[in-house]
Amino acid sequence: MELKRTLEEEIRETPIWIKGVLNFCMYIIASHIVGALWYFFAIQRMMVCRHSACRKDDGCDNRIFGCHDHHLFRNTTILNDLCPVSVSDNSSDTMHFDFGIFVTVLQFGVVGSTNYFQKFLSCFWWGLRNLSSLGSNLEPSVDGWENLYTVSISITGLLLFLYLIGNLQMPAFKFQNMEESVLKTICRHLQPKKYNRYDNIIQKGDPIQMFFIVEGAIALEGCVKGAGESYGGELLVWPFSTSFPDRVPTTAAESVKANTTVVEALVLKASDMKSVAIEFRKHFIKNYGRLLQNLVNCVSPISTTLAPSSSEAVLKFFTEEELEEATRNCSDDDYVNEEGYGIFYHSKLHGRDVVIKRCNSTTTTGEQYIQSQRLVQEAFVLSEFRHKNVVRLLGCCLATKWPIMVYDYDGTYAWTLSQHIHVKIPALYSLESRMKIAADTAGALACLHSMYVIHRDVRTENILIDRTTYIARVSGFGFSRLLHEDEDEMEDDVSTLPETSVYLDPEYLKSHVLTEKSDVYGFGVVLVELLTRRKPVSYHRPEGSLANKFVCSVQEGRLNQILDYKLMKDELSFEIAKKVSELAVTCLRSRGEERPSMEKVAVELEAVVQTIINSTKA
Secondary structure, three states, X not given: OOOOOOHHHHHHHOOHHHHHHHHHHHHHHHHHHHHHHHHHHHHXXXXXXXXXXXXXXXXXXXXXXXXXXXXXXXXXXXXXXXXXXXXXXXXXXXXXXXXXXXXXXXXXXXXXXXXXXXXXXXXXXXXXXXXXXXXXXXXXXXXXXXXHHHHHHHHHHHHHHHHHHHHHHHHHHOHHHOOHHHHHHHHHHOEXXXXXXXXXXXXXXXXXXXXXXXXXXXXXOOEEEEOOOEEOOHHHHHHHOOOOOOXXXXXXXXXXXXXXXXXXXXXXOHHHHHHHHHHOOOOOOXXXXXXXXXXXXXXXXXXXXXXXXXXXXXXXXXXXXHHHHHOOOOOOOOEEEEEOOEXXXXXXXXXXXXXXXXXXXXXXXXXXXXXXXXXXXXXXXXXXXXXXXXXXXXXXXXXXXXXXXXXXXXXXXXXXXXXXXXXXXXXXXXXXXXXXXXXXXXXXHHHHHHOXXXXXXXXXXXXXXXXXXXXXXXXXXXXXXXXXOXXXXXXXXXXXXXXXXXXXXXXXXXXOEOOHHHHHHHHXXXXXXXXXXXXXXXXXXXXXXXXXXXXHHHHOOOHHHOOOXXXXXXXXXXXXXXXXXXXXXXXXXXXXXXXXXXXXXXXXXXXXXXXXXXXXXX
């Protein structure tokens, strides 16, 4: 399967200055053609006037307008009197024929002049000026053909300007990754607008709009943007953010005002950008193209079945029919679980247990779009690496309206860590099994960080547990980010629901940026849940979150009051639990720089597990 080349590759093939020169030449040629037609149509309009006037004059012979008979006497004074193109200031006469946009070339005698240089420059300048202004200053007569010519000037000028934007302006605003069909659709939504000096074009807090300035200049905080420049490029990256499509970004500037007598611009509104993103939804889903490329690189060209080996790195394209059959046409018979970004189905596919994850079709289009963002992001991260303690992606179906993902399911990963601790059979949890789960989770997160991946949603609901071996696998990568590729997009919105906000890094509330140390904080809360078997938040506990209460208990020497009593059955167990509690406190420090790395946490927990194993053997 061959992927389409992006505009970025095409831009590399043709230097930008060559495209600029090409666009300039097109403007010059088009201006010359428009000016020449203006000259020709002016002569034609004069002839129409003279024929019309001659028919009303008894002494006028229409044959004097022709060139076929050279013996007829021609009195040019009479001709000019029949169709005056100007009147003196002292005269009470008026022009009885409306020459419309051609009056200028006739008034200045360009048609009758024998100076070719004058003819050429006058017509060329007229064409260039009106193409550049999109014909906004033209005032045609009621003649139908003249109006059609005026419309063609406006359309030609607009097309040339859009071509200039496509070649010169678009790469600066992430247009280089867009397909040509998307670019053309965006261009069709551009609306010409005209503003007068000091007009407030946009106020602070208004929904963001994107402006391509055609003529004049606009003023904003500390700078002025002129013709050929743009404002509001944030609108183009809005569909890639988690706020799309429900919350439109607002302008950060105090106000944007017209800084010249007239400002003409092409405007792209948020509503138009939203319709483009919905129409080309897959293009605007973050990392969709890269996920597709990963699948192309990893897909098996021969195999039509799923191999049982967990170490196999082959991903598979599934058809919609296969997955509909596997989920009984999306009935809820095998419904497993529902989270913020999709519905899960446990089923069999090619004789193998799998989990099929898809968007919730009962939600709005905007919510399904967000769910698709999460699904694709998770699948992209999982397609980049494999780890024994991370859920395994088997493949996906991208031919559907919304993407569908398929994950490995060995028949025992039915419960989350939260369910094990708070719902199912917590009595089965020994100190060893709890520490093994903690060590497995920490090792998986440390591996993620070593590959510059931030999970950003570490909580017990996103850790799956084998019911017999207690092996942990980390899931829920919908909010994850790649550090080395998303440096400009790390400021993002995450869930702040009461059930999940207790896992949220306190520094996020100030910086709105999540880092590797944010994962460390979330893991610290998970560690506290394992040690106490208490829920991280309670609507009946006014003193705050479990994490805060746990930290206070450790610092005040009251650890035995909050630990799960099953961890205090002997002195060794309590000492180990105390050591792990102190580690949890370091993970929960308010300042990220004071928290340990996940690699260090994983090493300490592995040592704890080994200590427990050795003591059991002894």
